[in-house]
Amino acid sequence: MTQTQTQAVLDPAPTDATAVAASVDVRVPRLPGVLGWARAVVLAVLGLVALVGVWEGYKALAPEDGVVIGEQRVLPRTTDLAMPHVWDMVQRLGEPTTSMAGADPLWRSVADAALVSLGIAGVSWFVGTTVGLLLAVAMARLRVLEWGLLPWIILSQTIPLIAFAPVVRSWGSRIEIGGWDWPPWLSVAVIASYLAFFPVAVGALRGLQAHSRIHADLFHVYAAGWWSTLRRVRIPSAVPYLLPALRLGAASAVVGTVVAEVSTGYLDGIGRMLVSLAGQASGDPAKAWAPIFGAVALGLVAGGIVTVIGVLLRPYRRGEAR
Amino acid sequence: MNRSGLTLVGRVAAPLVVGALVLAVWQFLVSVVGVSPYLLPGPAEIGEEWSENSTVIREAFAITGTNAAIGLLAGTIVGVLLAAVASWLGWAEGMVGPIVAGLAVVPIVALAPVLNSMYGADSQYGRRVVAAIAAFVPVYVNSARGLHQTTQLHRDLLHATAANGWQRFRVLTLPSATPFVLTGIRVASSLAVISALVAEYFGGPRGGLGSFISTSAATSAYARAWAYVGAAIVLGLVAYVVTVLVERLVQHRLPTGAAT
Amino acid sequence: MSELTTTSTPAGTGPADGAGSSAAVSARGVTKTFKTRQGVVEALSNVDLEVAAGEFVALLGPSGCGKSTLMRVVADLERPTSGSVEVFGKSPARARRDQDYGIAFQQAGLLPWRTVARNVALPLELHGLSRPERKERVEYLLDLVGLSDFAGHHPDQLSGGMQQRVAIARALAEQPRLLLMDEPFGALDEMTRERMQAELARLSVETGAAVVFVTHSIPEGVFLADRVVVMSPRPGRIVGEVVTGIARDVPRDDALRQDPAFFARVTEVREVLHGSPVSSDGRELR
Numbered sequence: 001m002t003q004t005q006t007q008a009v010l011d012p013a014p015t016d017a018t019a020v021a022a023s024v025d026v027r028v029p030r031l032p033g034v035l036g037w038a039r040a041v042v043l044a045v046l047g048l049v050a051l052v053g054v055w056e057g058y059k060a061l062a063p064e065d066g067v068v069i070g071e072q073r074v075l076p077r078t079t080d081l082a083m084p085h086v087w088d089m090v091q092r093l094g095e096p097t098t099s100m101a102g103a104d105p106l107w108r109s110v111a112d113a114a115l116v117s118l119g120i121a122g123v124s125w126f127v128g129t130t131v132g133l134l135l136a137v138a139m140a141r142l143r144v145l146e147w148g149l150l151p152w153i154i155l156s157q158t159i160p161l162i163a164f165a166p167v168v169r170s171w172g173s174r175i176e177i178g179g180w181d182w183p184p185w186l187s188v189a190v191i192a193s194y195l196a197f198f199p200v201a202v203g204a205l206r207g208l209q210a211h212s213r214i215h216a217d218l219f220h221v222y223a224a225g226w227w228s229t230l231r232r233v234r235i236p237s238a239v240p241y242l243l244p245a246l247r248l249g250a251a252s253a254v255v256g257t258v259v260a261e262v263s264t265g266y267l268d269g270i271g272r273m274l275v276s277l278a279g280q281a282s283g284d285p286a287k288a289w290a291p292i293f294g295a296v297a298l299g300l301v302a303g304g305i306v307t308v309i310g311v312l313l314r315p316y317r318r319g320e321a322r
Numbered sequence: 323m324n325r326s327g328l329t330l331v332g333r334v335a336a337p338l339v340v341g342a343l344v345l346a347v348w349q350f351l352v353s354v355v356g357v358s359p360y361l362l363p364g365p366a367e368i369g370e371e372w373s374e375n376s377t378v379i380r381e382a383f384a385i386t387g388t389n390a391a392i393g394l395l396a397g398t399i400v401g402v403l404l405a406a407v408a409s410w411l412g413w414a415e416g417m418v419g420p421i422v423a424g425l426a427v428v429p430i431v432a433l434a435p436v437l438n439s440m441y442g443a444d445s446q447y448g449r450r451v452v453a454a455i456a457a458f459v460p461v462y463v464n465s466a467r468g469l470h471q472t473t474q475l476h477r478d479l480l481h482a483t484a485a486n487g488w489q490r491f492r493v494l495t496l497p498s499a500t501p502f503v504l505t506g507i508r509v510a511s512s513l514a515v516i517s518a519l520v521a522e523y524f525g526g527p528r529g530g531l532g533s534f535i536s537t538s539a540a541t542s543a544y545a546r547a548w549a550y551v552g553a554a555i556v557l558g559l560v561a562y563v564v565t566v567l568v569e570r571l572v573q574h575r576l577p578t579g580a581a582t
Numbered sequence: 583m584s585e586l587t588t589t590s591t592p593a594g595t596g597p598a599d600g601a602g603s604s605a606a607v608s609a610r611g612v613t614k615t616f617k618t619r620q621g622v623v624e625a626l627s628n629v630d631l632e633v634a635a636g637e638f639v640a641l642l643g644p645s646g647c648g649k650s651t652l653m654r655v656v657a658d659l660e661r662p663t664s665g666s667v668e669v670f671g672k673s674p675a676r677a678r679r680d681q682d683y684g685i686a687f688q689q690a691g692l693l694p695w696r697t698v699a700r701n702v703a704l705p706l707e708l709h710g711l712s713r714p715e716r717k718e719r720v721e722y723l724l725d726l727v728g729l730s731d732f733a734g735h736h737p738d739q740l741s742g743g744m745q746q747r748v749a750i751a752r753a754l755a756e757q758p759r760l761l762l763m764d765e766p767f768g769a770l771d772e773m774t775r776e777r778m779q780a781e782l783a784r785l786s787v788e789t790g791a792a793v794v795f796v797t798h799s800i801p802e803g804v805f806l807a808d809r810v811v812v813m814s815p816r817p818g819r820i821v822g823e824v825v826t827g828i829a830r831d832v833p834r835d836d837a838l839r840q841d842p843a844f845f846a847r848v849t850e851v852r853e854v855l856h857g858s859p860v861s862s863d864g865r866e867l868r
Contacts, residue, residue: 043416050417066441073447076440083440147336159558160516163532163551166523166539214691217659222708223679232704236695247427255429263523263536270432275524278435288436295432296424303427318694318738 052086059083084286092286093293106287110273110294117257117269118298124189125253125302128196129246135197136204140234141226150205157198162256165191165263187264192256196249203245207238239316246309250302258295270294363545371549378534379553386530387557389446390511390518393453394561397514398507400454401461409469422462430455431517434524449521449530456517457510461503468502469495504569511565515558531557604670606760606792607633607656612665614651614818624817625651628665631811631820635670635759638786638793638830640803640810642851648818649796650764656794657685657762669760681709683760684753684791688768690745692737698748699724699733705755723751726785743774750782754789761786761793767802776839779805783834800855804847805834812854822854 059078066082067075076082093110096103104112139146168187211233219229261271273291281288310317345365352364372379408415430452437448472494480490522532531554538547614626626648633639641649654660655667658674669677677683684705692701699720700707706716724730727747737745746766753761766782767775783806786793797803803810804826814821826847828838838844 040416040420043413044420046413047417047419047421051421073441073445076437076447077442081439144332144336147333148340149337151337152340155559158512158562159555160512160519162516162520163535163554166536167544167547167551212691214687214689215693217687218685218691219708220659221657221678221683221685222705223681224708228708232708233693236693251427254427255431258429259431259520259523263539274432275435278439278525281436281439285439288439292432292436296428299428300424303424316695318736 055083055086059085081282081285084289088286089289089293092284093290106290110270110290113268113270113273113291114294114298117254117261117271118301120185120189120261120269121192121250121253121257121298121302124192124257125196125250127189128193128253129200129249131193132197132200132245132249133204135201136208137230139201139205140208140230146205150202153198153201157202161195161198162191162259164194165256165260168260168264184264184266185268188257188260188266188269191260191264192253195256196253199248199252200242200245203241203248204238207241207245208234210241211237236316239313243306243310243313243317247303247306250306251299254299254302258298270298363548367545368548368552371546372552375546375549379531379550382529382531382534382550383553383557385446386515386518386522386532386554387560389449389521389530390453390514390557390561393450393518394457394507394511394514396450397454397457397459397510398461401458401506401510402465402503404458405462405465405469408466415466418462419466422459425455425459426463431520431524434521434526438524438526444527446527446530448526449518452521453514453518457514460509460513461506464502464506464509465499468499468506471498471502500572504572508562508565508569511561512558515554515561519554519557604635605632605668606635606637606670607631607794608668608671609652609656610666612652612655612662612667614648614655614660615663626655626662627817627819629818629820633760633792633794636790636792636830637809638795638807640795640797640807641813642797642800642803642810643813643818643855644798644815646815646818647813648815649798649813651818652813653762653764653794653796657683681705681756682758683762684756684758685762686746686749686753686764686766688765690737690742690749692745692748692752694737696736697733698729698735698737698740701737701748702751702755704752709756719755723754726754726788727751727781741774743770743778746770746778747781750785754785754791757789759791761789761791763793764796765798766795768797775802780834782806787830800848800851801839801844804828804844804851805839810847810851812851814855814857821857824851824854 058075062075062078064077064079066073066077080088093107094105097106097109135149139149168191208230215233215237216229219233224232257269258271258274260266261269262275266272270291274295277291278288348362349365351362404418408418433455434448434452437451438445441447441451476494477490480494485493519530519532522530523536526533528534528537531550535547535550535554538544538550609629609631612626612629612631613624616623616625629648629652631639631652641652643649651660655662656669656674658678667674670682672680672682692698693704696704702720702723703716706719711719720733721730724733727750729744729747729751732740732744737748740748746769750766753763763782767778770778779802782793786806793807795803795806800810804824807826808828808830809823809825811823812821813819824847828844828847832838
């Protein structure tokens with residue numbers, strides 16, 4: 001997926017607040033305390049088991065050539081080559097990457113590549129978030145700026161910005177500033193931070209405008225200045241809006257990194273590994289799944305980091321619906 | 323009056339000014355500063371490439387557009403059905419919820435190369451599956467929320483009037499869930515387009531906008547690459563406008579509105 | 583001033599006259615219009631109001647009578663379309679910058695991420711009091727509203743009545759000579775409300791501050807105020823006023839609530855409100 005699979009969360013269009021609030025915290029029926037946690041964990045594991053079950057069940061029951069309607073193959077082939085067993089995928093992770101002597105185990109190679117991508121995505125997320133926050137504050141301060149920029153920002157969320165990725169590739173080899181070469185990873189980071197920036201800017205602006213009327217009145221009565229109000233009311237009230245935006249930004253940064261790695265031909269990250277191992281799938285089908293697990297882990301780690309930020313900001317989320 | 327008139331002028335004029343400014347800077351960079359066309363081709367060049375390749379662009383547009391549309395349709399159907407099941411059965415929601423929350427932060431395109439080999443090298447279905455999974459996430463999340471929107475008050479009211487299950491669904495659940503489902507679909511439409519496009523960067527059959535963007539860029543035909551990018555932008559806008567229109571239409575026909 | 587006169591009392595009587603020049607609030611010919619889609623709405627039409635220092639005035643009337651708007655004009659939250667307002671002889675904007683008044687709304691409006699103590703300290707912090715001074719003042723204020731044990735709690739851990747007490751403590755933080763309150767007990771249940779009324783009456787005596795108290799409850803206005811100013815909607819205007827004659831030092835307790843004189847005043851206010859005598863034996867409250 002790309003830029004923002006969870007635009008769900010931060011709906012791009014100027015719409016009802018419901019979509020904004022619709023964070024990824026999918027509702028889990030709540031039981032109190034430890035019992036509720038145990039139930040949630042057990043159900044989540046069962047969900048994964050069911051997913052594996054669907055895979056293996058389809059593989060066992062469907063015809064080898066997949067489900068073909070007319071000329072079209074609507075569901076995939078079920079041969080071991082097309083759909084390796086889940087246990088083969090897992091087992092393959094522990095085996096050496098290549099047949100060369102002394103090769104790292106596959107999981108190790110995948111982890112290394114994923115860490116490189118995580119680093120780039122992290123930098124991109126940080127840069128995109130910083131720029132997004134600053135721009136949101138600027139738009140909140142100057143109405144003209146909001147009028148001029150916000151429509152474009154919203155519009156750009158409905159269009160596939162990531163289409164630019166292959167084009168930006170050309171910058172990598174050609175920009176040189178004072179003897180300093182544009183490193184290839186920077187092209188990737190530029191694209192990824194660009195993608196991370198949009199949801200943060202929109203979410204933060206919406207958050208900065210979400211403080212209640214009564215607090216605005218109160219600070220007016222206190223003759224508090226704009227910056228004082230920003231610091232004491234508007235930024236704290238923006239936190240519940242900011243967190244879904246940060247999560248979206250993180251997802252966008254990860255997707256942007258993976259896609260940009262592929263389209264700029266960056267060699268060290270997980271993106272390139274996805275493509276190159278898929279190319280070897282005819283000989284080693286289970287191997288192609290290893291970088292997919294890596295990409296999944298990458299996304300989950302990024303999402304987890306935002307969750308930790310959410311926990312740290314918990315004092316500012318007291319108003320959230322319980 | 324005066325003030326609101328000014329506001330209106332500002333709201334319309336400001337984005338136009340910004341747009342014109344960007345175009346002007348772009349043209350300035352290209353024709354006065356002389357930025358290398360490798361970095362940034364001029365608008366005129368791009369327009370030229372567009373008209374020269376209009377047939378190819380149209381075909382590519384159709385291929386990617388079809389992939390996105392099929393993906394969106396499949397993802398929407400699965401998302402709504404699964405959300406309905408999940409709202410019915412608490413344990414099903416507990417099973418699906420974490421997976422969807424994970425999917426939301428995971429780069430789903432990573433599946434593209436493997437799906438290509440699962441379906442065979444000449445099939446567009448791998449990309450459609452990617453688009454479908456991407457579309458599924460917001461549809462499911464929003465639908466699940468929507469189906470939870472009925473308030474205790476309304477449920478009590480219908481219980482007191484002895485409404486049966488179908489009546490309850492028609493009078494209460496459907497109208498309060500519909501706006502959420504529609505929002506989910508609107509978000510999903512952009513995602514389906516983006517996914518269908520980006521999946522093409524990961525190999526598979528040629529012919530779509532994404533594969534043309536990457537091959538043009540790979541052969542240093544940057545102006546042509548930008549022309550395809552322009553077509554991709556148009557595709558994104560078309561998808562968005564269509565879903566907004568569908569949304570309007572449905573809202574017109576169906577009794578909707580969040581329960582309060 | 584002419585409009586003020588109706589049934590019961592001549593306008594401008596009551597404590598206001600004695601206080602003379604140092605009036606807490608002095609509004610003359612205040613008119614406020616809003617433009618809406620339906621056209622121009624006159625929220626306030628040529629309103630005169632005088633509140634003496636230390637006086638407790640209730641603004642009473644049905645929804646849409648402009649009582650809140652009048653209070654917001656005094657607080658410099660709205661500008662009057664025409665007419666003049668002075669707060670302690672200054673413009674409302676100046677009085678606001680000088681922090682001459684404290685304010686409380688129907689919602690407590692506490693910052694949910696701050697503890698009770700830090701909520702009360704907010705105005706002090708904004709106006710540059712040192713930390714030890716703030717601490718001392720907050721301790722005093724929390725003691726005043728009986729919430730010393732809850733200093734470290736967050737607003738969501740408090741009941742509605744306790745939250746409103748925090749808001750009142752916050753309004754009193756800078757020892758204002760005027761307290762503006764917009765239906766501060768409107769969202770509370772009746773039992774809590776009666777307790778809070780008694781508490782506010784005590785606080786107003788202890789601090790000696792003038793109070794402008796917006797309410798739509800007749801007994802509440804009579805119970806608390808020296809003077810009840812009755813307003814009427816479309817356009818929002820003052821239709822009369824009733825001096826309650828209940829001295830500041832009379833304890834606001836259950837005995838007062840059952841006092842025939844109290845009932846008589848309630849009836850009187852009701853008559854002003856309805857514009858005609860109401861056949862009442864004073865049994866109904868609210």
